[in-house]
Amino acid sequence: xxxxxxxxxxxxxxxxxxxxxxxxxxxxxxxxxxxxxxxxxxxxxxxxxxxxxxxxxxxxxxxxxxxxxxxxxxxxxxxxxxxxxxxxxxxxxxxxxxxxxxxxxxxxxxxxxxxxxxxxxxxxxxxxxxxxxxxxxxxxxxxxxxxxxxxxxxxxxxxxxxxxxxxxxxxxxxxxxxxxxxxxxxxxxxxxxxxxxxxxxxxxxxxxxxxxxxxxxxxxxxxxxxxxxxxxxxxxxxxxxxxxxxxxxxxxxxxxxxxxxxxxxxxxxxxxxxxxxxxxxxxxxxxxxxxxxxxxxxxxxxxxxxxxxxxxxxxxxxxxxxxxxxxxxxxxxxxxxxxxxxxxxxxxxxxxxxxxxxxxxxxxxxxxxxxxxx
Amino acid sequence: xxxxxxxxxxxxxxxxxxxxxxxxxxxxxxxxxxxxxxxxxxxxxxxxxxxxxxxxxxxxxxxxxxxxxxxxxxxxxxxxxxxxxxxxxxxxxxxxxxxxxxxxxxxxxxxxxxxxxxxxxxxxxxxxxxxxxxxxxxxxxxxxxxxxxxxxxxxxxxxxxxxxxxxxxxxxxxxxxxxxxxxxxxxxxxxxxxxxxxxxxxxxxxxxxxxxxxxxxxxxxxxxxxxxxxxxxxxxxxxxxxxxxxxxxxxxxxxxxxxxxxxxxxxxxxxxxxxxxxxxxxxxxxxxxxxxxxxxxxxxxxxxxxxxxxxxxxxxxxxxxxxxxxxxxxxxxxxxxxxxxxxxxxxxxxxxxxxxxxxxxxxxxxxxxxxxxx
Numbered sequence: 001x002x003x004x005x006x007x008x009x010x011x012x013x014x015x016x017x018x019x020x021x022x023x024x025x026x027x028x029x030x031x032x033x034x035x036x037x038x039x040x041x042x043x044x045x046x047x048x049x050x051x052x053x054x055x056x057x058x059x060x061x062x063x064x065x066x067x068x069x070x071x072x073x074x075x076x077x078x079x080x081x082x083x084x085x086x087x088x089x090x091x092x093x094x095x096x097x098x099x100x101x102x103x104x105x106x107x108x109x110x111x112x113x114x115x116x117x118x119x120x121x122x123x124x125x126x127x128x129x130x131x132x133x134x135x136x137x138x139x140x141x142x143x144x145x146x147x148x149x150x151x152x153x154x155x156x157x158x159x160x161x162x163x164x165x166x167x168x169x170x171x172x173x174x175x176x177x178x179x180x181x182x183x184x185x186x187x188x189x190x191x192x193x194x195x196x197x198x199x200x201x202x203x204x205x206x207x208x209x210x211x212x213x214x215x216x217x218x219x220x221x222x223x224x225x226x227x228x229x230x231x232x233x234x235x236x237x238x239x240x241x242x243x244x245x246x247x248x249x250x251x252x253x254x255x256x257x258x259x260x261x262x263x264x265x266x267x268x269x270x271x272x273x274x275x276x277x278x279x280x281x282x283x284x285x286x287x288x289x290x291x292x293x294x295x296x297x298x299x300x301x302x303x304x305x306x307x308x309x310x311x312x313x314x315x316x317x318x319x320x321x322x323x324x325x326x327x328x329x330x331x332x333x334x335x336x337x338x339x340x341x342x343x344x345x346x347x348x349x350x351x352x353x354x355x356x357x358x359x360x361x362x363x364x365x366x367x368x369x370x371x372x373x374x
Numbered sequence: 375x376x377x378x379x380x381x382x383x384x385x386x387x388x389x390x391x392x393x394x395x396x397x398x399x400x401x402x403x404x405x406x407x408x409x410x411x412x413x414x415x416x417x418x419x420x421x422x423x424x425x426x427x428x429x430x431x432x433x434x435x436x437x438x439x440x441x442x443x444x445x446x447x448x449x450x451x452x453x454x455x456x457x458x459x460x461x462x463x464x465x466x467x468x469x470x471x472x473x474x475x476x477x478x479x480x481x482x483x484x485x486x487x488x489x490x491x492x493x494x495x496x497x498x499x500x501x502x503x504x505x506x507x508x509x510x511x512x513x514x515x516x517x518x519x520x521x522x523x524x525x526x527x528x529x530x531x532x533x534x535x536x537x538x539x540x541x542x543x544x545x546x547x548x549x550x551x552x553x554x555x556x557x558x559x560x561x562x563x564x565x566x567x568x569x570x571x572x573x574x575x576x577x578x579x580x581x582x583x584x585x586x587x588x589x590x591x592x593x594x595x596x597x598x599x600x601x602x603x604x605x606x607x608x609x610x611x612x613x614x615x616x617x618x619x620x621x622x623x624x625x626x627x628x629x630x631x632x633x634x635x636x637x638x639x640x641x642x643x644x645x646x647x648x649x650x651x652x653x654x655x656x657x658x659x660x661x662x663x664x665x666x667x668x669x670x671x672x673x674x675x676x677x678x679x680x681x682x683x684x685x686x687x688x689x690x691x692x693x694x695x696x697x698x699x700x701x702x703x704x705x706x707x708x709x710x711x712x713x714x715x716x717x718x719x720x721x722x723x724x725x726x727x728x729x730x731x732x733x734x735x736x737x738x739x740x741x742x743x744x745x746x747x748x
Binding site: 013017020021022023025026039040041273274282287288290291295296307310311314315317318320321322323325335340 | 387391394395396397399400413414415647648656661662664665669670681684685688689691692694695696697699709714
């Protein structure tokens with residue numbers, strides 16, 4: 001089974017690690033010569049949208065998938081005649097454009113923060129009056145890790161936000177002073193069957209995910225799964241999809257979807273019976289889905305910009321290290337560690353020193369409203 | 375961290391899968407062009423003892439280890455000036471020669487079946503008289519999966535056994551009608567610290583391991599660990615070592631050691647907090663050992679000669695598939711599946727259909743005295 005992956009970053013790397021035991025082989029399309037997934041398969045060093053490279057990938061592969069959604073939908077559509085592409089380019093088209101995404105949420109009756117499309121300076125003024133301030137101005141496409149968005153506190157901020165982002169199609173969203181952020185990872189197989197992971201409770205800083213905690217039995221699980229299921233079915237989706245939500249006064253508001261395995265599900269490698277990576281591959285390969293139920297409790301801490309001393313991470317008994325073999329750079333995700341434990345006390349005992357190693361205060365895993373509403 | 379591995383089979387493959395998350399990269403020395411570990415790293419296609427290839431591996435690697443013990447000790451010793459080699463060639467010298475191995479067991483007061491070295495036809499007669507029959511005539515070196523041994527039922531069998539094996543140094547061992555076979559996997563770090571896995575209860579057929587069941591809390595655990603600890607310390611061993619034992623009337627008799635990760639520890643990928651593969655790498659890389667304690671119950675079933683339909687394996691919810699991507703051949707280990715479960719009932723429910731898929735009777739996981747005493 002040959003799996004072609006568009007993108008060769010850490011998600012591709014972890015897909016390959018989960019996929020070799022299933023009997024798969026991997027080829028990555030990634031322009032970076034040092035793409036960190038490359039040692040785990042063969043590497044096509046070309047642009048994501050390079051027609052020749054995509055055609056070559058399609059020729060070699062039994063299925064093509066992505067680990068990075070900012071790919072040209074048109075380029076992917078061109079290879080669908082040669083090879084199955086999962087998730088389908090149409091799903092990517094929705095997920096990579098906040099306007100399409102919000103329109104889908106509305107159509108499916110999925111609550112979101114108030115929002116309005118912004119195409120010009122006057123449109124921004126109108127949107128601000130309609131949905132009220134504070135709000136967050138976001139690029140419709142190509143945003144990630146909090147990049148491409150500006151908080152607009154009051155009318156005086158509108159001009160500066162426009163100057164910074166106004167060269168691209170935008171969306172203004174009401175700022176939500178949420179109680180917490182959660183996400184739900186789900187897999188949907190080719191036959192329409194689904195598997196939902198326990199919700200992840202996520203803590204971001206400066207728009208970058210820092211900590212995700214698996215919350216088996218969380219009260220948000222059922223409503224989150226129900227919302228995710230609507231999206232999966234509406235898109236006739238195949239693969240793993242992440243749905244990020246704000247929780248405010250017990251209500252869930254959809255923030256965004258990611259049409260791929262997701263950082264907030266990395267804990268599933270050790271903390272679920274079948275990880276998100278394995279289930280993504282099972283789904284796109286047309287195999288039965290694995291059991292997403294939890295194996296104890298788990299929490300993941302990202303390593304941003306630097307990896308703490310490996311000996312110190314590994315000296316925490318329930319800690320599992322995941323180094324991505326990427327060049328360190330400020331703000332760059334270059335690894336993570338997961339703590340898996342049998343009970344809350346053990347989890348806490350292991351998580352606190354791990355948080356300390358990355359400079360986060362102990363017991364900082366409940367999310368607080370950050371400066372940005374993300 | 376560059377890890378050079380002598381051998382590129384499934385053990386190398388699983389070492390690499392466990393090692394990438396630690397930040398390691400891999401190079402395999404294996405003469406087979408289709409070595410199944412090769413897609414997971416770079417591949418030196420040369421004989422295990424090829425001086426130039428070994429020198430190249432030593433130059434590239436931060437540490438060299440093995441996944442296959444039938445390597446020339448002299449060839450490995452030559453590179454120890456360039457790169458650390460773990461386990462040390464001296465440990466391999468003991469483990470690959472049954473005479474050295476039994477001599478070590480005797481020196482350490484570790485009980486074994488009665489044995490005698492056999493160097494010629496007359497020596498075989500003497501040995502048979504000394505230790506009695508039935509017995510098993512074994513090659514001192516290069517035996518594996520029950521190959522290179524002959525059961526000698528009575529004096530009339532001596533001639534035929536000699537004719538089949540007598541061209542090499544031999545050992546005659548008393549045939550043990552054991553109650554069961556167990557093994558204990560242990561890791562020893564560079565600083566001498568150790569980690570012991572729960573004992574595995576093993577079922578062989580025709581000399582080939584078919585099923586291993588992790589037995590947390592087994593009464594054999596403490597004595598098995600104590601015996602293993604003696605060997606690890608005596609050899610100043612670094613890495614994972616397997617000790618295989620016969621149990622007869624509540625007594626443990628050492629059968630053999632393997633100076634590497636071992637088939638009877640494959641269940642540890644899902645069934646232990648840190649797998650044997652991770653702990654072997656942690657040990658040889660000079661990192662702290664991971665926690666070998668069990669995560670629930672686990673049992674592994676080997677796929678010999680053929681892989682059952684993948685969809686059927688994966689449809690058993692707690693089953694984890696491990697395909698080695700090797701060409702199928704009768705008697706060849708080409709994959710395994712592990713069932714991990716929270717309790718005995720769940721384990722049983724999943725294990726029985728898995729056994730059925732490979733043509734073994736359900737509940738066949740207690741070992742019985744086979745035709746050969748192994």
